[in-house]
Amino acid sequence: MKRFEGRVVLLTGAARGIGGAAAELFAREGARVVVTDYDRADAQASIAPLLAAGLAVEAEGLDVTQEAAWAGVIDRIIARHGRLDVLVNNAGVGWAGTAEDCTLDVWRATMAVNMEGVFLGTRKAIEVMKAHGGSIVNVASIAGNVGEPLLAAYNASKGGVRIFTKAAALHCAQSGYPIRVNSLHPGYTVTKLVNSLMESMPADEAEAYTKHVLGLIPMGRLADPMEIARPLVFLASDDASYMTGSELVVDGGYIAA
Numbered sequence: 001m002k003r004f005e006g007r008v009v010l011l012t013g014a015a016r017g018i019g020g021a022a023a024e025l026f027a028r029e030g031a032r033v034v035v036t037d038y039d040r041a042d043a044q045a046s047i048a049p050l051l052a053a054g055l056a057v058e059a060e061g062l063d064v065t066q067e068a069a070w071a072g073v074i075d076r077i078i079a080r081h082g083r084l085d086v087l088v089n090n091a092g093v094g095w096a097g098t099a100e101d102c103t104l105d106v107w108r109a110t111m112a113v114n115m116e117g118v119f120l121g122t123r124k125a126i127e128v129m130k131a132h133g134g135s136i137v138n139v140a141s142i143a144g145n146v147g148e149p150l151l152a153a154y155n156a157s158k159g160g161v162r163i164f165t166k167a168a169a170l171h172c173a174q175s176g177y178p179i180r181v182n183s184l185h186p187g188y189t190v191t192k193l194v195n196s197l198m199e200s201m202p203a204d205e206a207e208a209y210t211k212h213v214l215g216l217i218p219m220g221r222l223a224d225p226m227e228i229a230r231p232l233v234f235l236a237s238d239d240a241s242y243m244t245g246s247e248l249v250v251d252g253g254y255i256a257a
């Protein structure tokens with residue numbers, strides 16, 4: 001059974017990684033999928049195999065920090081398809097930095113993408129979804145639930161996404177809008193984000209950090225992006241019809257320990 005037949009799904013930061021995996025799953029479940037990323041060329045290149053497989057996907061450039069860009073993309077979706085059913089706020093960035101050595105530039109750049117991007121997208125999606133309903137999934141992180149000394153700004157941004165999601169969910173429910181808003185909390189996943197984090201450290205520190213992280217994951221390994229994308233698609237689907245304001249943790253047991 002295809003859960004997204006006739007539905008329009010918009011994902012941010014979806015040219016690769018978790019968003020890329022989710023875009024493919026939504027399309028295979030019958031959705032028309034709008035894959036966006038900071039660089040339109042990246043988004044366009046990422047959908048080539050999906051188009052070749054006959055799936056209904058299209059690409060747009062969207063820098064999630066830009067309010068006007070959000071309005072442009074969502075207004076074009078409504079003009080083309082008449083509806084938006086699912087928004088996945090997936091775009092995210094992260095750099096190493098403790099509460100002592102994180103620079104103000106890194107702090108602000110992290111907040112701009114991870115928090116302001118989610119706020120701008122959620123606000124615009126509510127505007128167009130409130131009449132016919134919809135589902136918003138904000139990709140937070142286990143870093144929104146537990147602290148990690150090396151990730152001060154990332155921790156703060158994902159904690160912000162976690163609690164903003166609840167405020168948005170309550171607002172929609174209390175306003176009588178048929179919109180569910182939930183957060184997804186992946187654990188460490190093999191994507192460019194994690195690779196870049198490792199590359200930003202000296203080799204010996206990266207090795208020690210990898211060992212430290214693996215030691216904290218009861219399942220003893222990182223996730224494959226598809227293992228995060230499947231619960232993400234569930235959260236967006238009608239199978240999660242009674243879930244709003246909730247947080248779905250997908251972390252190989254990390255925060256249970």
Ligand SMILES: NC(=O)c1ccc[n+]([C@@H]2O[C@H](COP(=O)([O-])OP(=O)(O)OC[C@H]3O[C@@H](n4cnc5c(N)ncnc54)[C@H](O)[C@@H]3O)[C@@H](O)[C@H]2O)c1
Nearest residue numbers: 013017018038063064090091092141186188189191192193
């Ligand atoms: N990989 C992990 O271990 C992990 C764990 C928990 C949460 N997450 C979260 O999952 C989400 C996806 O990350 P990923 O691991 O797939 O990493 P990724 O680097 O593969 O994907 C992130 C995407 O976000 C895009 N992006 C960055 N800045 C942007 C901007 N201003 N506007 C639009 N797009 C922008 C990038 O171009 C990239 O395609 C992020 O929110 C991340 O914080 C990842």
